[in-house]
Amino acid sequence: MKIFNIILIALALAVLGIVAQSVYVQINKTSPRSSRLECHKKSVVYEKIVVQEKIQTLQNAIKAGNFSVNMTIQKSHYMKTKLFEHLDKKRVEQVFLDKLAKLKADVSAIEKAAIELTIYENDKLDPGKKTEEAKKYAGYLIYEFKINGSLIYKIQIDFMDNDGKDIDEKLSCAITSLMSL
Secondary structure, X not given: OXXXXXHHHXXXXXXXXXXXXXXXXXXXOOOOEOOOOHHHHHOOEEEEEOOHHHHHHXXXXXXXXXXXXXXXXXXXXXXOOOHHHHOOHHHHHHHHHHHHHOOOOOOOOOOOEEEEEEEEEOOOOOOOOOXXXXXXXXXXXXXXXXXXXXXXXXXXXXXXXXXXXXXXXXXXXHHHHHHOO
């Protein structure tokens, strides 16, 4: 009988421990949205550090000007594009390069950074977008920062202006986000 009571108490403690851990995880759940910088509070921003150890290498490559930029666009599929009637891809790319050039410093960088920037137009007629919240923004920018083909840091920033007039501000926010890590 004594062994039975010990087993019963051990099981009760195990169950209690599992429940306590579950409650702890729910209470301390963090949102994937980032709000660590002032510019993050002005729009929806998701960021992910994939390889923390390479952030400094990535920052140095950008400061040294040892990087390449590949920019693509993704037009809406279900609705007629509005954004890309007003937005000049080459101008946006040049603005981005100019902002990066302002970071130029006398540092050495052995490894070259690759920056992939995609401008997505929010397709408000996409049948997968069921909520009004998903239809509020005009589009989003996804930046992937890589070293030797490996993803180091990724950030997504929504923009609200249908003509893309707030994209320059979002370009600055992405650069500030990376350099503040």
